[in-house]
Amino acid sequence: MSPDVVLSVRNLSVVFHTSDGDVVAVNDVSFDLRSGETLGIVGESGSGKSVTASSIMRLNNSNTASTTGSIIVSGVDVLTAEEDEVRRIRGSEVAMIFQDPLSALNPYYTVGKQIAEAYLVHHPQASKADARVVTLEMLKKVGIPNPEKRIDEFPHQFSGGMRQRIVIAIALINNPKVLIADEPTTALDVTVQAQILDLMNELQTEFQMAIVLITHDLGVIAEAALDVLVMYGGRIVERSSVEALFSEPTHPYAWGLLGAVNSLGKSDRGALVTIAGSPPSLIALPTGCSFNPRCGYAMEICTAEVPSLREIGSQGSVSACHLPDDQILTIGRKAASL
Amino acid sequence: MSNDIALQAIDLVKHFSTGSSGVLGRATSIVQAVDGVSFALPTGKTLGIVGESGCGKSTLARLVTRLIDPSAGSVILDGVYINTLSGKSLREMRRKLQMIFQDPYSSLNPRHSIGQIIGDPMRIQGIVTKSGEKAEVQDLMQRVGLNPEHYNRYPHEFSGGQRQRIGIARALSLRPSVIVADEPVSALDVSIQAQILNLLENLQKDLGLSFVFIAHDLSVVRHIADQVAVMYLGKIVEVGDSATVYNRPAHPYTKALLSAVPVANPSLRHSDQRIRLVGDVPSPIDPPSGCRFRTRCWKATDLCASVEPPLQADATGRAVACHFPEEAPVAIGQSPQ
Numbered sequence: 001m002s003p004d005v006v007l008s009v010r011n012l013s014v015v016f017h018t019s020d021g022d023v024v025a026v027n028d029v030s031f032d033l034r035s036g037e038t039l040g041i042v043g044e045s046g047s048g049k050s051v052t053a054s055s056i057m058r059l060n061n062s063n064t065a066s067t068t069g070s071i072i073v074s075g076v077d078v079l080t081a082e083e084d085e086v087r088r089i090r091g092s093e094v095a096m097i098f099q100d101p102l103s104a105l106n107p108y109y110t111v112g113k114q115i116a117e118a119y120l121v122h123h124p125q126a127s128k129a130d131a132r133v134v135t136l137e138m139l140k141k142v143g144i145p146n147p148e149k150r151i152d153e154f155p156h157q158f159s160g161g162m163r164q165r166i167v168i169a170i171a172l173i174n175n176p177k178v179l180i181a182d183e184p185t186t187a188l189d190v191t192v193q194a195q196i197l198d199l200m201n202e203l204q205t206e207f208q209m210a211i212v213l214i215t216h217d218l219g220v221i222a223e224a225a226l227d228v229l230v231m232y233g234g235r236i237v238e239r240s241s242v243e244a245l246f247s248e249p250t251h252p253y254a255w256g257l258l259g260a261v262n263s264l265g266k267s268d269r270g271a272l273v274t275i276a277g278s279p280p281s282l283i284a285l286p287t288g289c290s291f292n293p294r295c296g297y298a299m300e301i302c303t304a305e306v307p308s309l310r311e312i313g314s315q316g317s318v319s320a321c322h323l324p325d326d327q328i329l330t331i332g333r334k335a336a337s338l
Numbered sequence: 339m340s341n342d343i344a345l346q347a348i349d350l351v352k353h354f355s356t357g358s359s360g361v362l363g364r365a366t367s368i369v370q371a372v373d374g375v376s377f378a379l380p381t382g383k384t385l386g387i388v389g390e391s392g393c394g395k396s397t398l399a400r401l402v403t404r405l406i407d408p409s410a411g412s413v414i415l416d417g418v419y420i421n422t423l424s425g426k427s428l429r430e431m432r433r434k435l436q437m438i439f440q441d442p443y444s445s446l447n448p449r450h451s452i453g454q455i456i457g458d459p460m461r462i463q464g465i466v467t468k469s470g471e472k473a474e475v476q477d478l479m480q481r482v483g484l485n486p487e488h489y490n491r492y493p494h495e496f497s498g499g500q501r502q503r504i505g506i507a508r509a510l511s512l513r514p515s516v517i518v519a520d521e522p523v524s525a526l527d528v529s530i531q532a533q534i535l536n537l538l539e540n541l542q543k544d545l546g547l548s549f550v551f552i553a554h555d556l557s558v559v560r561h562i563a564d565q566v567a568v569m570y571l572g573k574i575v576e577v578g579d580s581a582t583v584y585n586r587p588a589h590p591y592t593k594a595l596l597s598a599v600p601v602a603n604p605s606l607r608h609s610d611q612r613i614r615l616v617g618d619v620p621s622p623i624d625p626p627s628g629c630r631f632r633t634r635c636w637k638a639t640d641l642c643a644s645v646e647p648p649l650q651a652d653a654t655g656r657a658v659a660c661h662f663p664e665e666a667p668v669a670i671g672q673s674p675q
Contacts, residue, residue: 190595190598191594222600243605257529265601
């Protein structure tokens with residue numbers, strides 16, 4: 001593990017035990033995250049992107065889910081560590097922000113109290129007065145106007161964008177090495193989304209933290225991520241740099257996503273590029289490659305064998321597809337230039 | 339009025355009062371959700387309405403479908419003022435004007451089979467006889483891309499995209515002339531959005547439908563709409579041909595809104611063309627005086643605070659409500675930025 005790797009996930013699998021049967025939500029996911037980088041995770045609902053994120057914080061209920069593999073943060077495996085150790089890591093090493101800032105905040109406490117609480121948990125020696133000073137400073141950093149007054153206000157007195165800034169303040173108060181952002185701008189309007197993405201970018205530079213950015217929006221990925229994982233049916237199907245994903249995507253699912261987004265962005269009114277069918281049920285995943293029933297290029301082997309990730313092309317992209325390399329590259333470039 | 343206009347709104351106003359004005363005469367505040375909106379939708383065309391949350395676009399949808407009554411103003415459907423209709427003529431109006439909702443989960447009755455959901459409206463409106471109902475429903479299911487054999491299934495057995503197809507089939511079942519779609523694809527995954535948009539466009543072509551298409555996603559509206567109206571705090575600030583509004587936005591808000599949309603192209607990431615609006619949309623309870631956008635506008639002057647700019651059409655037919663529109667002649671004495 002190279003020194004600047006702050007998060008290392010190996011062979012992560014999460015299985016939920018339900019009355020209808022076992023649901024494999026995440027299947028053999030591995031990735032590294034280096035300090036100061038943003039890793040985007042993109043996929044449809046049910047692709048496993050949010051479960052991957054909550055596993056990093058060990059938020060999956062151990063009674064209903066079995067999580068295997070390893071998640072190394074600062075030399076500690078989050079999945080096997082003692083509860084005390086995990087509690088220390090949560091907040092101080094890895095912090096998380098969620099999609100809906102209103103439900104992430106407690107309506108009964110002032111925002112100042114909620115931010116200070118996060119600080120005091122990890123700084124037991126600090127006094128309340130110290131915590132207030134740190135909180136005020138943090139409120140300034142996340143761009144809350146008039147922080148001296150607003151520190152004593154309640155969440156309902158803030159707008160959606162301002163609430164998300166408060167949630168970010170809580171996440172960053174302990175200067176974590178990794179910030180996990182699960183659809184942080186999905187509930188916000190576009191003009192506010194642009195503000196929050198800018199803020200995350202500024203703070204990343206200031207705090208030198210790594211960000212895992214989970215989103216379904218390829219526009220947000222293009223704007224904010226350095227590397228991208230594309231997930232489908234609980235597995236990583238493509239991993240590439242953001243430039244490679246948008247110029248030379250290497251998985252048929254990525255071609256479809258990019259095609260849908262690109263054809264929508266055009267002003268002519270031709271038919272949109274679509275992906276046939278709908279995302280699979282995780283209880284009854286198709287055999288072989290999970291994408292095969294929706295794939296226009298599926299072959300016999302695709303229903304029989306799960307393709308393993310292999311490097312394709314010269315841009316360091318990794319893809320799980322049975323098609324031959326040259327065919328993948330040709331179709332991929334064409335899909336990107338649509 | 340020309341016969342080519344399918345649906346027209348004239349000076350629609352909807353004010354909601356908050357709190358109760360009880361015997362003690364407690365002060366109530368008025369939410370100005372929609373404040374003087376007019377538009378005309380030509381037959382067979384699509385009018386897109388875009389804006390951020392709280393701009394009044396969903397209230398407008400409910401006004402034109404008469405799910406709520408306006409505080410002032412009127413709606414004309416096929417030459418008939420719909421706000422005073424009752425009885426038989428109201429029922430006829432409901433047949434002609436149908437709605438597709440955002441959430442395909444809460445807009446379908448979970449205890450009704452697909453056959454009932456699509457078939458009931460037809461029977462109630464007397465469009466089909468009991469014996470012909472099933473065949474007609476299955477025909478519609480086929481048309482929207484559902485398997486007709488699923489006639490007896492229930493909504494929970496379908497995925498989100500399929501449920502939205504059921505909602506579309508239900509809207510089509512009454513053979514309407516106008517469909518108002520309020521965020522019909524925003525609850526769906528990207529790959530499914532494209533399927534539903536293609537379906538709506540094909541249906542429009544085949545059946546000659548007119549659409550009012552409401553969405554917050556600008557690229558979705560750009561794709562589907564012939565005309566686009568941009569709303570801000572209960573008012574239309576700019577309306578015109580889709581191509582004109584998107585390629586040469588005249589209102590500063592339209593310009594800012596368009597530039598805030600993340601572009602799916604990483605090489606454009608750090609271009610400084612972006613306009614970043616500061617702050618949030620003000621409350622519709624107490625909107626700013628004059629131009630409602632002035633508190634977030636980089637061009638605002640004293641004039642904007644005192645005089646509300648009227649919605650004025652330019653030579654291309656696009657109308658904009660701004661004292662200092664983009665691309666305006668410089669003669670106003672104000673150098674455009």
